[in-house]
Amino acid sequence: MKKRNRVMNLFYIPALILFSIFVIYPLCKGIALSFTNWNGYSQTYKMVGLSNYTRMLTDKNVIRAFINTLIYGGMSTLLQNVLGLALALFLNQKFKGRAVTRTLVYLPVMIAPLIMGYVMYFFFSFNNGALNDLLAVFGKEAVDWLSDGKTAVAILTIVNSLQFVGISMVIYLAGLQGIADMYYEAADIDGATPLKKFRYVMLPLLQPAVTSSVTINLIGGLKLFDIIMALTSGGPGYDSHSLSTLVHRTYFASENAGYASAIGIITFLLIAVFSNLIVQYLKKKEVEM
Amino acid sequence: MKKKNGIWRIPVLIVIFCVYFSPFYILTVISFKSATDLSSRWEFPAAPTLDNFRTAIEQGGILKALFHSFVIMVIAVLLIVVVGSLAAYPLARNKSKWNKVIKAFVMGIMMVPPLSILVSLYSIIVDMGGVNQYWGIIIILLTFELPQAIFLYSNFISSIPTALDEAAALDGCGPVRTFFLIIFPQLKSVTASVVILAGIHCWNDYQFSLYVLQSSEMSTVTLAISSFFSQTTSNLNAASAAALLAILPVVVCFLCLQKYFIKGMVDSAVK
Incomplete structure (x- = not known):
């Protein structure tokens, strides 16, 4: 049996080779590059020590992108979970048209975020934009939606949340369907109000669904790239960049590969620490229930 | 006893429907409109055209x-x-x-x-x-x-x-x-x-x-799609097609x- 296991273990060798070449090696190489001033194509470059990292601390664009990334991650997660749970509760009731509604809400999850970004451009553009046309119907002035950094960040967060809220909805629907009726019946006998039933019966039993949904939304939001590229390209100025788009810009447009690597490595650490903390916290809550 | 009427669901459904259907609607409308038609993106084209699809296939x-x-x-x-x-x-x-x-x-x-x-x-x-x-x-x-x-x-x-x-x-x-x-x-x-x-x-x-x-x-x-959108800012209709x-x-x-x-x-x- 031992020999059999040894032969069996060979089965994961191809996967491990791929991970080593295309994840671990680039990660190490990225750490090495982050201490250099490489421009991305020349043969020679110098070691510059920690200067890429110290530069980041005073780089307004990096700090802006860092805050934006936390907003994209955190606010999207909040919106998607609140809306997702609300939609799940609503669509868990029996009525005509609920199947169609579920399909419609889930459909955008399938669409490339890049394309969704371009479609949203038709809504938010100043000239002939669909939203401004609606405002005009109510006699309001047209708004230049994407000209202000803060509004742009808010719009990107909302678009991302609405596009992917279907994921949370489906997870919560599965969670709701897994709760046995007897819990509600027991609560009814104890005279619980609907609000109390929600707070003390349903939410604790949904905790595993919350963990899954938050993890997926958080990782998706912190990595936001395509929608930003399509809708604002990080603009106006650098105001709506996430760390992902900033790495891209620093590498290609500013030809600053060493610095881009350093931003990438810091992003990796941030996402790893941030999402691990939240997942640990949620897991602990699950156990307590 | 628990039977309430579901009238309140109708406005909720309308909002969900509007939010989630409108992107597809707008995309379709723009795809079938000629580039010179500057009417609102909510209005369905008076004369739907397939030119945009032709451009998308031939040039895009x-x-x-x-x-x-x-x-x-x-x-x-x-x-x-x-x-x-x-x-x-x-x-x-x-x-x-x-x-x-x-x-x-x-x-x-x-x-x-x-x-x-x-x-x-x-x-x-x-x-x-x-x-x-x-x-x-x-x-x-x-x-x-x-x-x-x-x-x-x-x-x-x-x-x-x-x-x-x-x-x-x-x-x-x-x-x-x-x-x-x-x-x-x-x-x-x-x-x-x-x-x-x-x-x-x-x-x-x-x-x-x-x-x-x-x-x-x-x-x-x-x-x-992305190069189409960045190159042909003047022809968004073909890009959306x-x-x-x-x-x-x-x-x-x-x-x-x-x-x-x-x-x-x-x-x-x-x-």
Whole structure:
């Protein structure tokens, strides 16, 4: 049996080779590059020590992108979970048209975020934009939606949340369907109000669904790239960049590969620490229930 | 006693419907409008035209891009299924200390955001000569989709009784034959989930393709759409016709196979 296991273990060798070449090696190489001033194509470059990292601390664009990334991650997660749970509760009731509604809400999850970004451009553009046309119907002035950094960040967060809220909805629907009726019946006998039933019966039993949904939304939001590229390209100025788009810009447009690597490595650490903390916290809550 | 009337649902449904239907509506309207028609994007064109689709196909190369995306997706997904299920088998069956470390390592890979290693990953692909090659993008998509596939497969294989493997071993099947003849045929439903999740990711990928496929000759759907939008700002109508053509296959697939899509999503999320 031992020999059999040894032969069996060979089965994961191809996967491990791929991970080593295309994840671990680039990660190490990225750490090495982050201490250099490489421009991305020349043969020679110098070691510059920690200067890429110290530069980041005073780089307004990096700090802006860092805050934006936390907003994209955190606010999207909040919106998607609140809306997702609300939609799940609503669509868990029996009525005509609920199947169609579920399909419609889930459909955008399938669409490339890049394309969704371009479609949203038709809504938010100043000239002939669909939203401004609606405002005009109510006699309001047209708004230049994407000209202000803060509004742009808010719009990107909302678009991302609405596009992917279907994921949370489906997870919560599965969670709701897994709760046995007897819990509600027991609560009814104890005279619980609907609000109390929600707070003390349903939410604790949904905790595993919350963990899954938050993890997926958080990782998706912190990595936001395509929608930003399509809708604002990080603009106006650098105001709506996430760390992902900033790495891209620093590498290609500013030809600053060493610095881009350093931003990438810091992003990796941030996402790893941030999402691990939240997942640990949620897991602990699950156990307590 | 509990029967209340559901009238309040109607406004809620209308809001949901408006929010989620309007993007598709607007995209369709713009695709069928001629470029000179500057009426509101809410108004359906008085004289619908197919010119935009013609431009998208002839100048935007959208058909070629659809073909590239399709080839990349099919090969990548096939490899993901084979490499992923193979790797998951020992991890699910042989729970030695060492294999637990490997499994934790694979799950850790899932946490690495591609953007943080894109710069060096790109230079490695350049060194290997994988830029503008099918294999270059396929191998990257394969690598980054693998952890999820391994996760799904090993969860599923753990739920198959080991008696099956033991019976096969008694009959003289080696691990290779046991896997391909006995275990793999049991994996149909989880394979459907893996194919759908990985397929959608490969089809919609933009970030990796942007780096690896730089020649316009090799554009995938997302790349073709993005260059279309940036080049022809004066002709947004044709660009949206291209976008409509690009999402059509996905929407049709989803509507036909909805059940499997949602099952795949739930499987991947809930342990």
